[in-house]
Amino acid sequence: MRVISFKLGTRDRFLSKVSKHSILDLRKMTTLSPAESGEFIVKNAKFLKVNEDGIRSLVKEVIDGIQTKEINVENFSQHEYHPKPTDPHAANWIFLIDTLNFCFWTPGNATKWKVNGQTGYFSLCAAINRALANGVDITNPSFYSKITLEQLEQILRSDDGETQPLLMPERVACLHEVGKVLLDKYDGKFDKCVEACNNSAVTLLKLVTDEFPCFRDEAMYDGKRVSIYKRAQILVGDLWACYRGEGLGRFDDIEKMTMFADYRVPQVLVHFGTLTYSDELMDLLKSDKILDNGCSEEVEIRGASIYVVERLKELVLAELKANHPDISPKNVNAVLLDHFLWDYRRKHAVELEYIPFHKTISVYY
Template sequence: MSNAKLNPRQSGAFIVEHAQHVRIIPAGIEKLTQEIVKGLKEKRIAVENFSQHELHPNPNTNQDDYSKAADWVFVLDTLNFCFWTPNNYTKYKVDGYTGYFALCAAIKRAIKEGLDVINPKFYSDIDLKTLKSIFRSDDGDTEIPLIEKRLEALHEVGKVVIEKYDGKFENIIKKAEKSAVSLLNLIVEEFPCFRDEAEFAGKRVSILKRAQILVADVWSCYRGQGLGYFKDIEQITMFADYRVPQVLVHFGSLEYSHELMEFLKSDTILENGDPREVEIRGASIYIIEQVRDAVIKVLQEQHPEISLDNVNSIVIDQYLWDYRRQHNADLEHIPFHKVVSIYY
């Protein structure tokens, strides 16, 4: 067993090379490339989309909000995992929102109610009763999944930020010295709850969905400027979850073996680290990296008027994640792999 850990891009390529349950289809990658180029031309794909959402922090309101936005993003991504439960398909909703946006709505509601939820002094020793109140659902009955795990995550990260970084996530960002890779490595080293890795075909692979999305959300929130400027942002890959693969199958870039498709249709829960789960997630990373490279080539050759500064796997992932929500009815027939996990 090799101890050398592959980064997410290397992991995606290695996983695809050794995959037994998934197949990459070049024609589907080409189709997806054209979709992304079209989205960029029509300005539907843009870094601004993140901070324009009403539930996301906006660092540009005033000076006080500037660094607070980083703390807000940090709390969101510490809690950004698993919004479904295998034994209860009643969707968790807050202010009519489901999934990740229900989380955002709950945090925003708590801030409006005067709770200092983005301050590690508050959340590093928050109790379960308070957390349950913060995440109360519209129906009053449906609980956000894995509430105890969320409590553990907040305690874990809060204590580290207080003890080592003067209570500000901004100080971790600054320690990375404008390197997205350095920030990613810092997050994974400092906070075990972000350490999304697996053993696969004799190697240690890293998927790092939430750690990467945290770096990406800082970049997106600040629109790649100031605190959000990273000289190597293109090193961040997509965020391998259970929803984007549905879009990849829909576009014909990802194909499951007959056995895997039947398994997914059976609604059986996979263990985190199962080779089938790792293959789906690794293939997702690989495909989006291929698409990104192809998109850049098309833009360079055919659309020199489009700046490449903000064309990366982050904006492609954000677009595909939104695409899945917007085309839910068309994609719902494609089964997704079900894992109860803190990693996505």
């Protein structure tokens, strides 16, 4: 198989350069929540700026999306690759998918990884469903906690039989890490993690980022420890969407989740004028340079994305209250807004290619 190998530019490499004493100091630091991080990052940003007028122009798109039901909690389970809330393995499927849900972009002119004709995230879904259909117990942590690289390569094999997603050894390491914790503490069932959180999205987010280090998406920025938590928050959001906010997916504080800051949604935010990149940042992105995970430019793009969607949410709720009392605000949260923006990018991929996206080799998104 054709494999492209990279070394991670993550906080782990950063931590390896500091003393044990410094590491302990870092771990004692208060970590800002994703919403707090977004606000702090925007206030101190050097490579971009947020445009209130652009955010306001996006409000109409969102209102239209709610009215046409493009923005709706029902949409998750309607997708052919996603489990239904009645599927007994749904929670473990979602946990497995979001453990592996990172780094699907293709460097340079490399062949795209495709499964059943799908690319990126949906390639992953298709590959996992194919394995299940072929009798592979892939959603069981007893299996994947000991999975080999060769086994994972076979499960994620592409349509061309050669191309793979990036970071295959790191994907195996993530599966070993989370699988062991599930077996040791939760009888191999992610459902039990969710049930332990008493219908609180915030509590589940903390449990996931505390118990499973590969979900702990944090960085140092301007003297503060900030958090993005893309995969951890999308995990909570996927549970909520799959179960339509009921049963195992009932979270009484789902509105406290922020968007899932990746490398594609910022393209949409720039396209609508909510973000403006400096000439320096734009030139850097156009150069196709790989940015280290945790560098200032990368953290600013992701943090500003969180801030913009939080502000968008506020404005949409205000607009609904003032002019659309017939529309329920239940479909206005960062989970559904992120789904809408991500889907917009997929639908308008060619149109949005004029905006470069940042490229980072990371297990966090």
